[in-house]
Amino acid sequence: MDLGEIIRRYRNQMDWTQAELGDRAKIDSAQVGRFERGQAVPKLHTLYNIADAFNVEVSELLDDVPRSWKKARVLNRCDAFRGELQRVFDESNYVVKNFDDLVRFIKRHF
Incomplete structure (x- = not known):
């Protein structure tokens, strides 16, 4: 599926x-x-x-998505998102102290 x-x-x-x-x-x-x-x-x-x-x-x-799809699509998206997140972090000098800070940062900027 x-x-x-x-x-x-x-x-x-x-x-x-x-x-x-x-x-x-x-x-x-x-x-x-x-x-x-x-x-x-x-x-x-x-x-x-x-x-x-x-x-x-x-x-x-x-859970029901084939692993090949996960590897080809989701993991690539994760890498792209991580890169974009890093770029925004670098530009903003934002400091993440805990997971909640990270979630707030992502919701604010994405």
Whole structure:
């Protein structure tokens, strides 16, 4: 099962429209449709927003995704996000003291 099918399955279990998921995950409903059809892959922070909307961990969304897909797509996205996060850190001179600080920083800048 690919990630789009998993997102659709969770959305249907919640009995939400794509617009309702979009509102809860802070993304456009058209983007939800692209994810579900496999035409786009959510960025890491978007994946976290989707998981938060469903009140699950990202790992739950990814449990049924084949490992080859995880390696090819998710890990590449993680690397890209890490690089972007490092760039923003370098520019802002922000100091992260704990995990909550990191989450606040990410929500503020991404």
